[in-house]
Amino acid sequence: MTVTLADVAARARVSPATVSRVLNGNYPVAAATRERVLKAVDELDYVLNATASSLAAATSDLVGILVNDIADPFFGIMAGAAQGAICESASGRAGGEKLAVVCNTGGSAERELTYLTLLQRQRAAAVVLTGGALEDPGHIAAVAAKLARLAEAGSRIVLCGRPALPGDASVAALAFDNRSGARRLTEHLLALGHRRIGYIAGPADRTTTRHRLEGHREAMAAAGLAGDAEGQERATLHGPYDRRCGYDAALELLRRDPELTAIVAANDTIALGACAALRDQGLRVPDDVSVAGFDDLPFSVDAVPGLTTVRLPLYEAGARAGRLAMGTEEPPPGGVATIAAELMVRGSTAGPRARP
Template sequence: MTVTLADVAARARVSPATVSRVLNGNYPVAAATRERVLRAVDELDYVPNGPASSLAAATSDLVGILVNDIADPFFGIMAGAAQGAIGESGAGRAGGEKLAVVCNTGGSPERELTYLTLLQRQRAAAVILTGGSLEDDAHLAAVTAKLARLAEAGTRVVLCGRPPLGADAEHVGAATLAFDNRAGARRLTEHLLSLGHRRIGYVAGPADRTTTRHRLEGHREALRVAGAAEGPTLHGPYDRASGYDATVELLRLDPALTAVVAANDTVALGVCAALRDRGLSIPGDVSVAGFDDLPFSVDAVPALTTVRLPLHEAGARAGRLALGAEAAPPGGLATIPAEVVVRGSTGRPPE
């Protein structure tokens, strides 16, 4: 059922005229009253409508691209490629380009929902959500509900590098480009096992992220199939410091480790630094492997063995899907394969 301005007024216990003043910002309103109105707007998921709105059309020329961390090349590459594709393909109502706005959530679930609300109020033409999602049922339900409201209003929803929303979200109609993190991680660990490694430590990402879980599941599956024991696993942020600190702890837990798998390439840099600081050679003493194949991976010393994800291609495709310039994949879901790239940071374990 459509929420009206009168519904907001009733919830906030003010007149409809006061709600209008708060939303239009054209008349002074007491701070406490303004806060009460805005809280009612959020609670009811109200979106202004009609000629008084600056965006009275079904959708605007705005496309929102949500990322966890724009400073992380994983997200920067996808966002940049999506923005480029939108600029190339998107013609706005006045004949110009669509305006692609990158929304940096900082990994905050609250911020993610806030950005979706703001994009809903602006009647965004499309929303692209990148990267893994939070492993929290309440947050997933809130995001799904928000995306459903966006879709109902005509906004295209695209998930890039993010798992599907689930069977209960079919009404969202999202086009999903999901990275095959499990298979990539499994093949990477199989590569280490084929070299003879049996004492493998793992530096995982945050425990509450889908990407972390899927990559760890693939790693463990390879160990299980090979009949190899699981080595120590530590969780932390997807950053260099996490890789460094975790490696120090891994070596304390098992000084005989011959290989370390890192949650991503940035974490792998920290792993390599910690090993070098302790006088260990790579891969002579300890092999190191990462994930994502970020641009710096080939320039690391030694060059980093990793799992290549086609980040630029996926981002560009997400941009085209957001504009309707490319047909959605069959069933709304495309699984993007991951490829192991073997470089100098992995070798046979020491005798």
């Protein structure tokens, strides 16, 4: 049922004229009243100009691409590819051009919901959400509700590198196989002979972090090296997906286990930070300690030594998400496609050697 301006007025205990003034910003309104109106708008999921839904062209020319951190190449590559595909797919009325806007959430759950609300009010033609999701039941439910309202209004919804929403085939999802990629990476180190392996994970509340850590631990368990829960936690450190996290965590892992022979990082940026910390401790990669990353970002092949990592086809996934957002590519069967990860073996990993 469509929420009306009168519904908002009743919830906020003001007149419809006051609601209109707040939303249009064309007349001064007391701060407390304004806050009450905006709260009612959010609670009721009110969309400006809701009567436009009866028109044939219900959506605008806006496409929103949500990223956690545009400065992170992981997100930048996907967003750029999606934006390019959206521009290339332009056709139809007035050329069909779309304004593809990148919305940087900074990893904030509140900001993510705010952007979705703004895109809903602008009647966005499509919304692309990239990267892992926050593992909070309340936030997951709130996002699902926002996306459902967007879809009902005619917006196409695409998840890129993000787990599918349970039971919602109307949302197209391109999910990376993070778990099996991480498992193969650790199996590679185990096959080289490593047994004392530290793991630097990303933020503990992200799906990507959990899936990659699960894959690592599955490989360790299969090799009989799972250990107890305390041992697993001792060999694992969490932090942001940045270089400083890799640097500090590598030093801490070495403090905990001076005989460590390998470090697995949850992404390539963390891995490079770990390599820098090892060098500063007078240790060589891979002679003394092997290091492996994840994602295969552009700088990984040029690192010295080249970084062993897991390649995710970020550009290809982003471009496909853009085509799905424009409706120029058919959604995958059941709405979900799993994108395989590929092990890339380079010079940063080798068999363990006894230290003098």
